[in-house]
Amino acid sequence: SRRAMGRAMGLLVGLLVGLFLVPAVLVSTGFRPGAPHAGPELAPELSEREPGSSGSLWPLPQWLRTSGRRLQLAPSRFQLVPGAGSSAGPTCDVLQDAFRRYYGYIFGQSRRRKRGLGPLGVPREPELSQLEVVIESRDPGCRSYPHLGSSESYHLTVAEPVAVLKADEVWGALRGLETFSQLVHEDDYGSFLVNESEIVDFPRFAHRGILLDTSRHYLPLKSILTNLDAMAFNKFNVLHWHIVDDQSFPYQSVVFPELSEKGAYSYNLIYTPSDVRLVIEYARLRGIRVIPEFDTPGHTQSWGKGQKDLLTPCYSGQKPSGSFGPVNPILNTTYDFMTKFFREISTVFPDAYIHLGGDEVNFDCWKSNPEVKEFMWSKGFGGDYAKLESYYIQKILDIVSSYNKRSLVWQEVFDNKAQLKPDTVVEVWIGNNYPYELSQVTGAGFTAILAAPWYLDYISYGQDWKKYYSVEPLNFLGSEKQKKLVLGGEACLWGEYVDATNLTPRLWPRASAVGERLWSSRNVTDLQDAYERLTNHRCRML
């Protein structure tokens, strides 16, 4: 009546009960110096890791030494504080919010239970009294937004009597706080313990994204925020917000309010300017960039409802059929609209990048329309509608560029030979032969991010996280210089079959596999080891 498989996964719930007995083990890896994804990568020598030491760290840090010596934390006394010499102090909201947040993650409801000392007030182990966080850069980043070039590296030393977390910028401190919280474990008697440890850590890739699609199904704000929390637990740093598409237009534009009035599923299934600000700020406090995608010229059916003449009228024979195709690329009014629209988007979203889409443009409607045909003729495009698409996209790229924003585009824009600015990022998504596409894109000198192997909306039976985990993004033909052009990747959860009822269990911990692949060293590939850490990590996230 069922198969013998799955015994291991069957233990997950069993693990929810605290198994956090930590024998004293010495664990260390060789230190891997040098820049991310450059040079040889040493094999970690981790062994006998247990929950609470590196046995529950996810993603695995670049370098780690931990000892058997345990320190005890007193919830009533332990503090997270700015350290001496830090350029970010008590007025740094990113840090202060993180201190409060991580205090809660580490001790849960414990403070109330354990107010005061135990019967004798004598700790069984030496006490760790605080974690001092020192930001070393002159500009810690407290009031700014994380960006592609932000430093996320940190150096964590846990030793009696204080732990010290050093980072160039607050973004690295956020990553280090997450790691510190993963080091602390509760023993059978409710004591909070941490092994003396030293960790040097930094991301392998600078762009580590999750794509959420709020057009196929509207996602309530709460779902998006919960997902941002989960992203922070896995050191993701980009929310790729595929905010509108054919199915609905939930983004409430100030300049063009009819887009959501007519294009959203309903008057209340929208993201108001205040909602959008909330998402951006919640993300910022977790070191996460928010890159909105306004995909054109295809995937725009919902735009047409609130913006007259924006879409191409399709023809059936000699007459308009009543249906509409992609954005109409031959009208000046189209570009007037896009100029105003992207002016708004450029101010609403602080990130330096905007995703412009450009994928899956169906040419049938353009081909049916006599005015489009005439335009093609006048421009000398012949019958090559990819040229028309490129004509359109280049204009959009220029508009966005005029607002000092850079662009991300789906791979077709590159494939169709649009003239791209050198700082355009090409997102590779087509499943078959993506290594070849990465070769081509980087060979042409463009930066790329990889999504193709990580379409997490495609569910299947069993532990498919192993498939996502086993992807090696740089396993394509190309020079070292080309490899450096791969900025990272994204796990995509398209929304056809996803809404608030299943988003979290469908995305996590499957996306965690992608998180480790994009953060940890290239040689961190042991599935059994990953399985054990991921199991603990899932329990912690729950």
Added chain:
Amino acid sequence: SRRAMGRAMGLLVGLLVGLFLVPAVLVSTGFRPGAPHAGPELAPELSEREPGSSGSLWPLPQWLRTSGRRLQLAPSRFQLVPGAGSSAGPTCDVLQDAFRRYYGYIFGQSRRRKRGLGPLGVPREPELSQLEVVIESRDPGCRSYPHLGSSESYHLTVAEPVAVLKADEVWGALRGLETFSQLVHEDDYGSFLVNESEIVDFPRFAHRGILLDTSRHYLPLKSILTNLDAMAFNKFNVLHWHIVDDQSFPYQSVVFPELSEKGAYSYNLIYTPSDVRLVIEYARLRGIRVIPEFDTPGHTQSWGKGQKDLLTPCYSGQKPSGSFGPVNPILNTTYDFMTKFFREISTVFPDAYIHLGGDEVNFDCWKSNPEVKEFMWSKGFGGDYAKLESYYIQKILDIVSSYNKRSLVWQEVFDNKAQLKPDTVVEVWIGNNYPYELSQVTGAGFTAILAAPWYLDYISYGQDWKKYYSVEPLNFLGSEKQKKLVLGGEACLWGEYVDATNLTPRLWPRASAVGERLWSSRNVTDLQDAYERLTNHRCRML
């Protein structure tokens, strides 16, 4: 970057906003007389159904007539009450609990919002003041448990000024209350409306089950209860509780407490006697039977931890290997244990049936054990270990039978030619060629239930509910008499990858497809119509 599919599902959330505008339509189906799954089945003539009329009924009733005349319900006045001549009155707890429950489903939080009358107190439509429930059988069933032979048929008439729901037994009233609640809809102004209607309804199959597996992952009581609610919304009537298996033994036995002490994932991941009683009572109040499965002789690794010598020691060469196989069928102590164990089970679970498992017995360990070999020789079984399995199973069947319980078994028990009592139910689960197996089982005169095409733990991308919906259980070679031996079917959610975090969205509304297949008339097969009703039904369940 994504496919054009899924537009329709994409509308689900859109539908969450009240689209419950109900134009007046006349909808009717032909009345199909006769016993369930016997005789020709008339095609429903439903057309232009809308949410609120039959457009949101799930599963579709056997016969339905609805008019365009709408009645209004006042939350502050509307009552569910026992009708004149009912054999079940205000002391019938099944009914009283259902009245309270369905009042809540129908009006939600509205009573508070709408205390008193509107500005003028003049209803826009004629008012429906109450639903009178009349139980006609001399024994309404208020204090008993639902069973395989219970009547679930009902006759619902909604007309001014009162609606009347007639049923033989309270179990039919529960089904009719669910249908009534599905007929009531809220309009754009917050008014509760119901179309005048008449419904005659009964299940096509008597056994309509959901299998939950609490061994691979422990399911908290709350998850099980939530699932029972969802089952009632879909007119399921059997919870097949696959309570223990190799991975864990969460059932707390009074006679053998060590089984869960040693065999559960943890001391708190168990079902105490009080938990079990709660599940059974919660199910009873919803007209749902609870059939426990204690699967032997395979799938019993967790039993071995708390019961010495119960499992067969496997040999490696001449010596015990230290691992264990299926239950040891050659020891008297095994049958002493089973006699006591099933005596307890027979009293704890009130249902007339116990599921004894009997699937997937691996013979390797038995073959390796010299004492088992000697036993085979002494019994004249030769090398046919299926005979040893049958020998064991027959003894277990006899034990259970001695407690006046009937048995369900997985199909291997039949395949291996165990001597079964005529009232044994054979559950067909092996995926390939299940129609042939149904022919064989019913051809031998046994009753059967079908699970094979409904293993809902096997997830896949997209709308796989259509696959489950399109199964026709009686589409196998056999006489009319054989077809009548098919008692129904079960949707199975094995627990390898299921726990409290994903149970509900993984099972529902996919299992609803099976629910309609097992309740509604054979000719209810229109996928588009089902899609629309299921969409509304999902919103209502949410």
